[in-house]
Amino acid sequence: MTWISGKTSRRHWLASALAAGSSLAALRAPAAELPATPSQTRGPFYPHDPPLEADADLVRVGGRDTLAQGVITHLSGVVRDSRGRPVPDAQVEIWQCDANGRYHHPWDRRNAPLDENFQGYGRTRTGAAGRYRFRTIRPVAYPGRAPHIHFAIKGRGFEPLITQMYVRGAPENAYDGLLSRIGNPARRASLIIPFEPHPELAGEQAARFDIVLDLG
Secondary structure (H helix, E strand, O other), rough: OOOOHHHHHOOOOOOHHHHHHHHHHHHOOOOOOOOOOOOOOOOOEEEEEEEOOOOEEEEEEEEOOOOOOOOEEEEEEEEOOOOOOOOOOEEEEEOOOOOOOOOOOOOOOOOOOOOOOOOOOEEEOOOOOOEEEEEOOEEEEEEEEOOOEEEEEEEEOOEEEEEEEEEEHHHHHHHOOOHHHOHHHHHHOOOOOOOOEOOEEEEEEEEEOOOOOOOO
């Protein structure tokens, strides 16, 4: 039989107690806060009156057989608060120009054809896990702006967040004045998202844009 002296036993107990205390403290320690998604301007082309069809599928209008021009993209993400908790039942709106660089808005008078098969605006609500999903097109550049999609997140108990999402690798990002106003490189990078081939749908793409709200 092996005996442990009283001094050794006390040292062993103290070490175990300290280790347990450290583990308990780690469990009780608040998690590091997630940085909030930067806000950006709403821009001039937010619809005055949302279109009659304003669902989460922007590439098929009504019962038409013809889909919108452009690369179909499945856009999804999670809305969380700064502690990483999902924000359920938040309204997520998006709006963007069509594949010709034109918005469905009376103030956009650019000399470019309007794609009547592109909805241009959509909205949905987050589920219990904070998830949202849209079917839209990969955004395109137009004079003065990098490819982007506008977002508005609204809900009970917090101020609306207006922001924009950009395409990773787009050369116009380096010259976009609104994007460059975000001086912090990490915060600026949080708005620039990879668009990749969809794993199951040939010729289509997928992008994920997670959003963090500063709920105070």
